[in-house]
Amino acid sequence: MLRPQSKKLRPLADLISLSGKIALITGAASGIGKAMAYRFAEAGATLELVDINEEQLKITCDELSKSGVRIGTHKVDLCEKSEIEQLWSELVGKEPDILVNNAGIYPMKDFLELDEAFLRKVMDLNLNAALWMCQNMIKARMKRGGVIINVASVEAVMPVKEDLVPYGLSKVGVIMLTRSLAAEYGRKGFRINALVPGGVLTPGTKNVAKEVLKLNVGIIQTGLEYRQRLPLGRLGEPDEIARMALVLASDLSSYVHGTLVAVDGGFLSA
Numbered sequence: 001m002l003r004p005q006s007k008k009l010r011p012l013a014d015l016i017s018l019s020g021k022i023a024l025i026t027g028a029a030s031g032i033g034k035a036m037a038y039r040f041a042e043a044g045a046t047l048e049l050v051d052i053n054e055e056q057l058k059i060t061c062d063e064l065s066k067s068g069v070r071i072g073t074h075k076v077d078l079c080e081k082s083e084i085e086q087l088w089s090e091l092v093g094k095e096p097d098i099l100v101n102n103a104g105i106y107p108m109k110d111f112l113e114l115d116e117a118f119l120r121k122v123m124d125l126n127l128n129a130a131l132w133m134c135q136n137m138i139k140a141r142m143k144r145g146g147v148i149i150n151v152a153s154v155e156a157v158m159p160v161k162e163d164l165v166p167y168g169l170s171k172v173g174v175i176m177l178t179r180s181l182a183a184e185y186g187r188k189g190f191r192i193n194a195l196v197p198g199g200v201l202t203p204g205t206k207n208v209a210k211e212v213l214k215l216n217v218g219i220i221q222t223g224l225e226y227r228q229r230l231p232l233g234r235l236g237e238p239d240e241i242a243r244m245a246l247v248l249a250s251d252l253s254s255y256v257h258g259t260l261v262a263v264d265g266g267f268l269s270a
């Protein structure tokens with residue numbers, strides 16, 4: 001076995017371990033967030049799982065509990081700031097070491113038909129909730145620091161699909177939130193990064209695809225163009241995003257800070 005030149009190098013198993021850490025993941029009842037919960041649990045974390053969908057959250061919790069993971073679940077509508085504040089009051093004494101702002105929606109609407117309610121809902125969940133969660137995390141852990149991972153999207157860098165203006169805007173905000181907080185709080189012990197997933201098959205994307213297929217044949221063309229441009233030639237799996245989240249959450253990435261980590265099958269580089 002290859003051994004380090006210096007005895008000080010920590011073994012890989014130790015670097016990737018989340019043992020003794022508490023990880024809070026939003027949107028953990030489905031898709032990418034659920035996949036993260038599985039990998040973080042495997043790495044030894046205690047989980048605090050947040051979602052608006054109580055039924056699905058319970059299913060995730062029951063599945064994970066079988067392997068002896070310690071889990072707290074919280075039904076929270078992240079669009080409501082008061083519910084976010086209530087969540088953090090419940091977390092006093094068990095403030096997470098790791099926060100993943102993953103919950104997000106990507107509803108489609110013709111730009112010319114956008115209204116305030118539609119725009120507000122997308123911004124409230126995708127951007128404002130991430131902001132309030134970061135503020136609570138930093139306040140709660142000011143003396144100890146921690147890790148924050150915000151989930152952005154390739155749509156924030158390269159708009160591909162039509163009818164996603166609010167979504168792209170919200171995710172650009174997530175990127176700037178990440179970079180601003182990284183610049184400000186790195187020296188205070190926080191390590192903050194953004195994950196930038198490409199197209200991933202999840203219950204969320206499957207539902208959107210079903211809905212738009214009923215109404216809009218243009219989406220088929222967009223889907224084909226997306227795949228044609230993809231160097232890896234296929235959509236991603238939730239676990240492929242979760243594995244990179246684990247790298248960012250763990251000490252494997254102890255010097256990765258304030259950056260955007262694309263997990264997109266090469267989409268943004270093509």
Ligand SMILES: NC(=O)c1ccc[n+]([C@@H]2O[C@H](COP(=O)([O-])OP(=O)(O)OC[C@H]3O[C@@H](n4cnc5c(N)ncnc54)[C@H](O)[C@@H]3O)[C@@H](O)[C@H]2O)c1
Pocket residue numbers: 026027028029030031032033050051052053056076077078079102103104105106125151152153154196197198199200201202203204205
């Ligand atoms: N799937 C993709 O192709 C893709 C690509 C790029 C970025 N992303 C981002 O990854 C994240 C996860 O996406 P996904 O595809 O796994 O989605 P998903 O729809 O499968 O899961 C999202 C979860 O968020 C929860 N949620 C929705 N509204 C909520 C609210 N108001 N309060 C609390 N929880 C709420 C849902 O109940 C669900 O469990 C999102 O931020 C999304 O924008 C996804």
